[in-house]
Amino acid sequence: MNGLLDPLPWLILLPLAWASLAFLLGPGRGGRLALAGLAGQLALALWLARRLIEGGPVSHAVGGWGAPLGIDLYADGLSAVMLLLTQAVALPLAFYARAYFAQGAGQFWPLAGFLLAAMNALFLAADLFNLYVTLELLGLAAVGLVALGGGAEPSRAALRYLVVSLAASGAYLLGVALIYGSYGTVAIAPLTPLIAAQAPLAVGLAAGLMLLGLVAKSALFPFHFWLPPAHGGAPAPVSALLSALVVKAAFYLILRLWLGPFAPLTADWGWLPALAGAGAILWGSWQALRTPRLKQLVAWSTVAQLGYLFLIFPLFGLKEPALQAGTLQAVAHGLAKAAMFAAAGILLKATGRDAVDGLAGVAGRLPLTLFAFGLAGVTLMGLPPSAGFLAKWLLIDAALEQGLWPLVAIVLAGGLLAAAYVFRVLRQAFLLAPEAQQFHPVPRRLEWAAFGLAAASVLLGLRGVELMALLGIGVAP
Amino acid sequence: MSAGLLYALAGVLLFALGLGGIVLLRHALRRILAFNVMGSGAFLVLVGLAQRDGGADPVPQAMVLTGIVVAVAATALALALLRRLPEDRP
């Protein structure tokens, strides 16, 4: 087969290429290149999805050696859904960022390009050590983006994020070392039957270390402390990328390992992530209700919404519906949170300050932006017909089927709390503006990008069936 | 006990020391040192454990070369961030 006609490697090569070319062009340059690259990536992801629907999971043996000597790339329905989400969120955000950074993007484009390359490489990786490298690439690119905000506060947030991220990768790496020592390979496909056949204590410890490291990277409560300052303090396009996509990468990997090679070890532990997830929903929503700053509110809402992703872990008795609920929540939240941060960035630019109290009067000035914020809120609350509704419906259904009533209660309570913090913003926005209030003009393109993302998060609910069909490809019963 | 296993055990201890350091130490520069100690521990486990029957294994050796380069990149970025913080609270 001709490798040139395989979408898998190109999904990694293309962002690497435009990121390094953007670096060559110099600070602030490369936005147009990024748009072209991202359009190509979206086409590649769609092409990959079509291939999967026609022929099932695909793989690509880098170097022609094949695992375990070489490194394989692998894509099934789960990878394809995450890849589609990534490109679909990144493309409108690139339009947004070009307008947002009118005064100079600095190193935004190279950093964003390497970030997206790392995400795509991670979704396609089938080798535990290769995953470590992609995690480090992702982490350093994300930290660089947070530091783009300039000043002491973002630097402090970036440093804290970096230290957590490095400690987490360190734990993951020790796990990889133990697994190589136990079996002599780090390729996931050959490892899966080996672990099922015999798992010495070292492998159990390795699984624990790796999953714990990934949990810290995904900011699951109580490891969420680094997220609100990092996501809340970065420039809006960066916050959107990080909150919508980057934390999901760690979640994806947890899911992949939990259901794949570590399945024999993790079967009885599903309650633990669910407990943390419940804590995240309650604590994150409570903080979102209290914080005076708008972007902090959106960031705390991410902490809360990530909690839902981890509620599915005790439900894997019925694998497919639980997986569908988790993935759909990841997709819905990705689109909605990108829209919400994009809208928050516009409101910040218009009012000149990052405060919920300062929003009075924006409803009249920026109706489209506020509408986008509200639509994204509909998804987060889980109202029909949004994708968030579908995700929470599937979650409640799976929980009822397995008799886990407390999960149902948490999902419902979380929806009400989300409504409370979304309406906190909307209510302020509809108040009359004080006399002294000044509004700065905002480019229209910013508003349309935010609106497009928000509309997608709601309308996706109508195309849930197709998405679920794609997700089902390659899932073992 | 083989030399490989001995170094793997040392690696485990260094990892635990570094991890404890990252959690407990307050000064950011020390946390950066602790991260490097932790990483070195993981590297020793990777190579030492793979070579516990004697003989060299080029695969984990190549992985550690990759890891060392990643570690210096991360350290440089962390130190650059540290420099940008105001002096009173490093």
Added chain:
Amino acid sequence: MNLLLDGLLVLALLWSAWRALASPDLARAVVLFIVFGLLMALAWARLNAPDIALAEAAIGAGLTGALLLDALGRLQPGTGAPAPESPAQPPANRAGRRWTGSVALVAGLLAAALAYALFQLPAPTVRLPEQVAANMAASGVDHPVTAVLLNFRGYDTLLEVAVLLIALIGLLTLGPAAGRPAAPGPANPLLKALARLLVPLMILSAGYLLWAGAHRPGGAFQAGALLAAAAVLLHLAQLLPAWASPGRLLRLGLAGGFLIFLGVAAALLAEGALLTYPPAQAGGLILLIEAGLTVSLGLILAGLFLLFAGAEERP
């Protein structure tokens, strides 16, 4: 006898790491950390890993040490003076002590469980060293570590170079350093003479390491690290100014090695998959990639130190 030597080395490693983290004096902590790095290089040599020993000495101890010392110079007004605040101070209250105690307990338990698990480990099922040996003839090089690094797991290395590049871009984002710069002072004439003598030798050795990597320990990473060390030495002798923001040519040098690697990887898709070298051309292509990487890695590693290291010297 050998085990005794290894045992002593392990004890020295643990002691230096402990002191590097626990010493109340920050400057001493950094020096002990550099000692730790050098001891690690010895440990790698004992583990039959000369490639890592070289890289650890040059990068782990050398470059990281230089970065740490530079950062220390900015944090502290005088060299050798204790840090303004005492960072390793004992926690003031009972809750703090309890927290320290419980973290130490958890770390200790983790270490004990891991150590216990290591003794229980059966022999691994998959034997990669044998597979590497069996495929060496088709890899294009004679040195197994280079074969893994550039051929069997070359994709890891491609992404790893991207990691280095991203760290450098992150540094560029941060702009000139705040804080007190190290006092410039007149350059030490001895250092200047030493640099003039050593740097040509270092560049020659880098060339040798690059060429040797195909057959024996060495290769692009070690060669690049040596080039970076030469640049740092030149800077310390005030023969090379710090970089403010890289111009187009320098950017090309920084990213060039990565772009060559990326281009070769993509072109080889025509052979069936990413980075599939045809055995006949493998040696030449790997040398091309390594040559590009040596220059770029040297520049990037040097850049990690030189970017803004002496921003105060320029107006």
